[in-house]
Amino acid sequence: MSDPDSDLPIHQDRLWKDDGWTARVIKNEDDEGWAVAMYKDGESEPALVGPWTMGRDKKNPKPLDAGAFSTLVKTASEVLRRHEQQLQASLNKSVGISVGDASLTVTLTIVPDDYEPYAVLRALDEHGEAIAEKRVAPTFRLNRQTASEWAEKNFA
Template identity: 60%
Template sequence: MTEATDSTDSDTLPLQEPRLWRDNHWTARVIKNEEDDGWAVEMTRHGDPEPALVGPWTMGRDKKNPKPLDGPAFSTLVKTAAEVIRRHEQQLHATLNKSVTVTAQGGRRIRVSLAIVPDEDNPSATLSAHDDEDDSELASVNVSPAFKLTSGSAAGWIEADFARPR
């Protein structure tokens, strides 16, 4: 085993110190709060480049040093940080995946979806139409990631026999 591997492995081994707790998935680190005289705690999920959560941390009894981390606090911090990540992922999913249902073609309900694939070099998007009753795909075309999906643009696409929008 190389030193780099040893270092990486040791960064994920469980650890319980007053200002640093780590389990198989998370690291909690008590740090000096840059904005005031207090302390903060940062929660980082292993493998992520930056903390998922940074928040104020309680002062100890001496009103100078931070309160030591403990099991219940670590568990609460893990739960809170995981919730922050989950909400961020939900928001990102909602931003990249839009859907509207329109009534067209003689009363038929059609769900039109826009799925954007973010990529720094080559972002893309797919516009698709599904029958709302049996979920069968009616059409699918590549569109610009800047395409704006609205009820009007969906109805226009359907009326144009699913021709690729400009």
């Protein structure tokens, strides 16, 4: 049996490992069919799990091949990319405000530390230069009103 943790490519009917990814065809626990799980190297949880096609005998799974593996890698990579974008969007917020004649951008960056999470509130001028910064609770709600109130208090 091949070691799925080695760095060498593996191209078997139910296990393909190549280019930083591993595809495993597994018995689908929910019904009589098969599923495929895609793992990125170094990750314990699959990036993608989906149904897998039955073979011609209608009992065993269709064997993995280069084309299917390539499609699975592309799909799993896209799932991870979307997940990272969602995470970034949830950790980084910004609003634009006007203070006098100046247009400012106020950003909130959440630092998701396991022990002491916090957020950093920043005011940026038109050129993207930071003019004020303050550490706040990670639950701070950034919106135009809270940003304007912070600016009215001279960023105190």
